[in-house]
Amino acid sequence: MKAFEIVSQAIDPQHYADMVLRPEAGAVTLFTGHVREWTKGVRTLYLSYEAYIPMAEKKLAQIGAEIEERWPGAKTAIAHRIGELAISDIAVVIAVSSPRRKAAYEANEYAIERIKEIVPIWKKEIWEDGEEWIGDQKKKPGGEGL
Amino acid sequence: MITIHYFAGLKEVTGIAQEQADLSGRTVEELGQWAAEKYPGILAGASRIAVNEEYALPEDLLENGDIAAFIPPVSGG
Numbered sequence: 001m002k003a004f005e006i007v008s009q010a011i012d013p014q015h016y017a018d019m020v021l022r023p024e025a026g027a028v029t030l031f032t033g034h035v036r037e038w039t040k041g042v043r044t045l046y047l048s049y050e051a052y053i054p055m056a057e058k059k060l061a062q063i064g065a066e067i068e069e070r071w072p073g074a075k076t077a078i079a080h081r082i083g084e085l086a087i088s089d090i091a092v093v094i095a096v097s098s099p100r101r102k103a104a105y106e107a108n109e110y111a112i113e114r115i116k117e118i119v120p121i122w123k124k125e126i127w128e129d130g131e132e133w134i135g136d137q138k139k140k141p142g143g144e145g146l
Numbered sequence: 147m148i149t150i151h152y153f154a155g156l157k158e159v160t161g162i163a164q165e166q167a168d169l170s171g172r173t174v175e176e177l178g179q180w181a182a183e184k185y186p187g188i189l190a191g192a193s194r195i196a197v198n199e200e201y202a203l204p205e206d207l208l209e210n211g212d213i214a215a216f217i218p219p220v221s222g223g
Contacts, residue, residue: 033223049222050154052215055199056222080222092223112223120196120215121222122154133155135193135219 003077004060006053006121016077016095024073025097027104031112033092035085045126049082049091052120056080059119063111067096070110071103078111080121148208150181151215156192160185170212175204177214192216 003019017030035047064076077095085091094111098104115121123134148169152160169177174195182189194201196215197208208214 051222052151052153052196052199052217055196055215058199115223116220118201118220119222120153120217120220122218123221124154133158133218134221135155 002057004057004064005079006051006056006060007079007081008083009081011079011081011090011093013090013093013095016079016093019077020075020095020097022075022097024099025075026099027101028095028097029101029104029108031092031094031108032090033112035087035089035091037087039125042125042127044087045128046087047085047091048124048126049080049085050122050124051080051082053082056120060115062118063114066114067107067110071098071107074098074103074107076107076111078115080115080119082121147210148177148212148214150177151213153215154218156188156216156218159188159191169208170210172208173204174202174206174208174214177208178204181216188216191218193219 001015013030013032017028021028037044060078067074067076075097080092094108096104096108125132125134147166149164149166151164157163178189194217196217197212
């Protein structure tokens with residue numbers, strides 16, 4: 001198991017918490033993102049995630065490096081699942097350890113925001129009466145558009 | 147030759163997941179124009195182009211063996 005990875009099986013969050021735990025850590029924050037049934041009044045039956053796997057894993061590792069730079073002493077592990085996921089399944093897990101709790105909370109939220117900006121993973125929502133690839137959930141920073 | 151990947155909704159626009167094209171020496175912007183002629187509407191669905199697993203700039207030059215990818219707006223998490 002890698003500290004920054006795309007997986008196609010169910011995620012066990014504890015593995016990633018264990019990966020960042022070390023003697024100097026006084027706090028570990030563990031975020032799990034789950035498949036939600038209702039989005040803006042529309043019922044999702046299940047989700048299908050696709051990733052550009054090698055680039056996605058590189059970008060997850062980049063987020064880990066950004067966190068180490070912004071919160072010295074923080075250590076991160078992130079996994080994102082792809083394929084078909086049912087309601088309440090874990091889609092993403094982010095574990096951050098740091099000497100003190102504030103950095104672990106802040107860095108963990110930073111990680112999910114960055115995932116939504118730069119990691120090439122795409123979600124398709126499947127409803128009772130159709131399906132759609134979801135994009136543009138968050139405005140992208142900078143002028144990198146085509 | 148370069149390899150070009152299409153992901154998510156763009157795969158439905160092109161009908162293929164990847165292909166090869168003789169675009170060595172051309173820019174990323176020219177790759178976008180080439181694809182837009184072949185697949186009308188593709189640029190509306192792509193927010194960025196990656197080359198060798200890193201986001202590229204329009205003026206970046208493509209080299210033989212490069213792997214390019216049209217990246218739709220991401221929606222992980």
